[in-house]
Amino acid sequence: MTAVQSLPVARRRTSRPRVARVARPVVAVAVLIGAQEALTRTDVLPAGYFPPASEIVRTFVGELGDDSLGPALMSTVRTWLLALLVSVGLGTAVGVLLGLVRPLEAFLRPVIEFMRPVPSVALIPLVVLTIGTGSGAALFLACFAAFWQVLVPVITGVRSAPAIALDTARSYSLSTWQRIRWIQLPSMLPHLATATRLAASTTLILIVTAEIIIQMPGIGHEITMSRSAGDPARMYAYIALSGAAGIVLNVLVRRIEKRLNASHGLEGSR
Amino acid sequence: MTTLTTSVSTARGRAVIGAAGALTALGAWFMLSRGSENVYFPALPAILDETWEYWRTAEGLRNLGASLTTLSLGLCLGIVFGVAIGLVIGQLTFVEQAISPALEFARAIPATALIPFAMMLFGVGDNTKIFLIALGSLWPVLLNTADGARRIDPTLRDSARAFRIAGFQRQAFIVVPAVLPRILVGIRIAIPLGLILMVTSEMVGAQEGLGFVITQAQATFQLVTMWSGIVVLGVLGFSITFAYSLLERVLLRWSDPRREDA
Amino acid sequence: MLIVTELEKTYPTKKGGFTAVRDMSFTVQEGELFSIVGPSGAGKTTLLRCIAGLDRPTSGGVYFQGREVDGPPEDFAIVFQDYARSLLPWATVGTNVELPLMKKGNTAAERNRRVTTALAEVGLSDAVDKKPFQLSGGMQQRVAIARAIAYRPKVLIMDEPFASVDAQTRADLEDLVLRVKEETGTTILFVTHDVDESVYLSNRVAMVTRSPSRIAEVVDIDLPFPRDQIATKSLPEFARLRAHVFGGIRDMVHDTTLAHA
Numbered sequence: 001m002t003a004v005q006s007l008p009v010a011r012r013r014t015s016r017p018r019v020a021r022v023a024r025p026v027v028a029v030a031v032l033i034g035a036q037e038a039l040t041r042t043d044v045l046p047a048g049y050f051p052p053a054s055e056i057v058r059t060f061v062g063e064l065g066d067d068s069l070g071p072a073l074m075s076t077v078r079t080w081l082l083a084l085l086v087s088v089g090l091g092t093a094v095g096v097l098l099g100l101v102r103p104l105e106a107f108l109r110p111v112i113e114f115m116r117p118v119p120s121v122a123l124i125p126l127v128v129l130t131i132g133t134g135s136g137a138a139l140f141l142a143c144f145a146a147f148w149q150v151l152v153p154v155i156t157g158v159r160s161a162p163a164i165a166l167d168t169a170r171s172y173s174l175s176t177w178q179r180i181r182w183i184q185l186p187s188m189l190p191h192l193a194t195a196t197r198l199a200a201s202t203t204l205i206l207i208v209t210a211e212i213i214i215q216m217p218g219i220g221h222e223i224t225m226s227r228s229a230g231d232p233a234r235m236y237a238y239i240a241l242s243g244a245a246g247i248v249l250n251v252l253v254r255r256i257e258k259r260l261n262a263s264h265g266l267e268g269s270r
Numbered sequence: 271m272t273t274l275t276t277s278v279s280t281a282r283g284r285a286v287i288g289a290a291g292a293l294t295a296l297g298a299w300f301m302l303s304r305g306s307e308n309v310y311f312p313a314l315p316a317i318l319d320e321t322w323e324y325w326r327t328a329e330g331l332r333n334l335g336a337s338l339t340t341l342s343l344g345l346c347l348g349i350v351f352g353v354a355i356g357l358v359i360g361q362l363t364f365v366e367q368a369i370s371p372a373l374e375f376a377r378a379i380p381a382t383a384l385i386p387f388a389m390m391l392f393g394v395g396d397n398t399k400i401f402l403i404a405l406g407s408l409w410p411v412l413l414n415t416a417d418g419a420r421r422i423d424p425t426l427r428d429s430a431r432a433f434r435i436a437g438f439q440r441q442a443f444i445v446v447p448a449v450l451p452r453i454l455v456g457i458r459i460a461i462p463l464g465l466i467l468m469v470t471s472e473m474v475g476a477q478e479g480l481g482f483v484i485t486q487a488q489a490t491f492q493l494v495t496m497w498s499g500i501v502v503l504g505v506l507g508f509s510i511t512f513a514y515s516l517l518e519r520v521l522l523r524w525s526d527p528r529r530e531d532a
Numbered sequence: 533m534l535i536v537t538e539l540e541k542t543y544p545t546k547k548g549g550f551t552a553v554r555d556m557s558f559t560v561q562e563g564e565l566f567s568i569v570g571p572s573g574a575g576k577t578t579l580l581r582c583i584a585g586l587d588r589p590t591s592g593g594v595y596f597q598g599r600e601v602d603g604p605p606e607d608f609a610i611v612f613q614d615y616a617r618s619l620l621p622w623a624t625v626g627t628n629v630e631l632p633l634m635k636k637g638n639t640a641a642e643r644n645r646r647v648t649t650a651l652a653e654v655g656l657s658d659a660v661d662k663k664p665f666q667l668s669g670g671m672q673q674r675v676a677i678a679r680a681i682a683y684r685p686k687v688l689i690m691d692e693p694f695a696s697v698d699a700q701t702r703a704d705l706e707d708l709v710l711r712v713k714e715e716t717g718t719t720i721l722f723v724t725h726d727v728d729e730s731v732y733l734s735n736r737v738a739m740v741t742r743s744p745s746r747i748a749e750v751v752d753i754d755l756p757f758p759r760d761q762i763a764t765k766s767l768p769e770f771a772r773l774r775a776h777v778f779g780g781i782r783d784m785v786h787d788t789t790l791a792h793a
Contacts, residue, residue: 025367109291110295113508117504117507119466122481122484126500205380205382205466213470235387426617426620431586435634524622
């Protein structure tokens with residue numbers, strides 16, 4: 001074979017250090033905040049609508065000490081938790097029933113398909129008239145919306161048992177109950193996990209919405225009150241709080257989801 | 271019993287049973303509410319009458335039109351920006367790494383929490399609604415597009431790189447069709463979200479639209495009108511979702527003809 | 533004209549690193565068909581990706597006509613094993629073949645001409661307006677080959693292109709490759725695990741060891757051109773060469789010391 005003449009010496013290439021990967025988001029966020037601060041202080045963004053970031057942070061800290069943030073947060077979270085439990089519970093129960101009894105599901109399918117896209121916010125006036133303006137109203141609205149989001153995946157999940165598993169059950173003459181308990185219910189679980197995560201964020205949105213429109217106590221109420229009072233910094237502070245709450249609750253639900261999946265031998269969530 | 275179970279196994283059998291279910295539900299509602307004295311749950315015939323009457327008047331059409339216009343505009347804006355930004359994020363790793371935490375945070379804010387923010391900027395009117403719908407529908411589209419762009423089939427990506435297909439050709443012929451299924455999923459999630467934002471913003475910050483009519487009717491105790499609004503909204507939501515699922519099926523078949531229809 | 537020098541590629545893993553290729557050096561002459569054969573688990577695909585510029589080696593280099601390969605070169609074309617996923621399912625056969633040509637400097641007429649010629653070359657003139665999924669596996673691979681031909685590369689890289697195709701179709705496709713080489717004089721780098729195929733097609737066959745792979749031996753294939761599926765494979769020289777390569781590979785599979793020498 002011909003010898004290689006006068007080619008550059010082979011050299012080692014190193015991969016980019018991991019530091020850069022962490023530094024990028026930090027730098028990006030810092031740049032964004034810095035830009036906002038600069039633009040608002042120089043009035044390029046009107047300070048009436050966009051208070052500087054530092055002022056928002058200061059207001060937020062102030063609220064922490066004050067007596068309104070805690071109760072508002074608690075109120076929202078409490079209603080959210082209740083709504084989530086009820087909608088997931090009901091959705092699972094009905095979903096399992098419909099998943100197992102196919103004729104019933106076929107019968108009710110048009111009703112489900114029609115009611116599913118109805119924005120539950122459209123029912124707010126009706127709910128206000130019948131249930132009132134308390135947390136019961138928010139609870140109903142959130143549950144109504146999230147119920148469908150749990151129902152449909154659960155039905156799909158119960159049906160998604162692999163045919164081979166069902167055939168095996170039949171050849172071993174398993175009873176109906178055993179088949180349900182050991183094959184169809186477990187195959188529903190990953191779908192239920194995803195549905196729960198969706199339901200968690202949907203219920204949060206609806207509860208905050210209800211707080212804004214019906215003026216129930218909670219984060220949403222604080223947001224809209226701050227705007228009416230002409231205090232944009234406070235409004236942004238509470239908007240940020242709602243975002244933070246969304247993230248935290250989402251992470252919590254994911255953790256529980258993972259633990260449930262693990263205990264049933266399913267690796268990780270979808 | 272066995273005939274029942276066998277009938278669900280065919281598509282036609284299911285359709286027949288489903289039709290029976292729909293008719294039964296409507297019939298039950300009709301019957302139960304017919305002699306209704308309850309103010310809050312008026313008789314279905316009355317609601318249907320009012321729906322037929324009111325929504326064909328000039329005022330009714332104006333409100334309906336306002337809702338549809340703002341919904342379409344808002345959704346279009348949200349989709350266009352969602353796809354554009356999503357494609358950038360999905361393909362440029364350094365951009366994604368940089369703004370990912372900020373994005374996660376912004377996404378977690380419930381869209382309706384921004385209603386007061388939008389009202390502060392745009393006051394009461396159409397712009398608020400369009401802004402909100404666009405902002406709310408942006409996220410699912412953006413996230414799904416970015417995820418799809420990130421996950422383009424490696425063999426496809428290698429082919430494109432090996433043949434040095436870049437720039438516009440790459441986006442138009444390779445990236446967008448490959449990401450299309452995910453984009454469609456994002457839009458499917460965005461549509462109900464857009465509807466919610468449309469109704470909510472009309473209830474709070476507008477003088478026109480379905481949500482406005484419903485709230486007004488409630489305030490003036492015209493409950494039949496309120497119910498008719500709810501019915502129209504339900505029909506609207508259903509029709510849009512159904513029409514979209516048809517469109518989605520056509521586009522998916524074009525994008526990947528090998529795929530078995532779910 | 534294609535030189536690989538002390539190529540090494542190590543993948544970072546949790547346990548330190550996996551070296552797929554180490555100390556790989558060889559040269560490919562212009563116009564030859566150079567095969568790379570080895571047992572599964574040899575870093576053949578890794579090697580190919582580094583040569584094609586799709587991955588960067590950890591150390592060492594690939595040089596084409598004196599310049600280092602640092603990203604997919606303009607004059608290379610690749611045919612992958614997984615034809616279904618390297619073609620665009622939403623585009624017609626014609627568009628698939630045309631796409632790499634849609635760069636500056638190519639008029640529509642010129643592109644059209646090249647597409648028609650390439651498709652005729654692989655025998656798919658009728659399929660211009662069909663979509664890939666409407667064609668059989670062998671035909672889809674022909675489309676991929678047509679795409680490479682239309683591109684008029686100086687080097688054609690083929691990564692186990694016929695592994696997913698049935699035996700009869702494979703024979704036809706092998707002859708197609710030989711025809712292309714004869715008519716265009718393209719240099720072809722061919723990776724396969726099929727020993728018979730490598731001996732049948734090549735001017736030279738390189739045997740690579742299991743990972744960390746290096747060249748164990750390069751065999752000159754002194755069989756006459758043009759090659760024929762029956763005539764060439766009946767020659768005693770064919771049998772000898774095939775046995776030599778096959779034996780070499782089999783030893784590699786059974787003898788771990790050779791792989792780690």
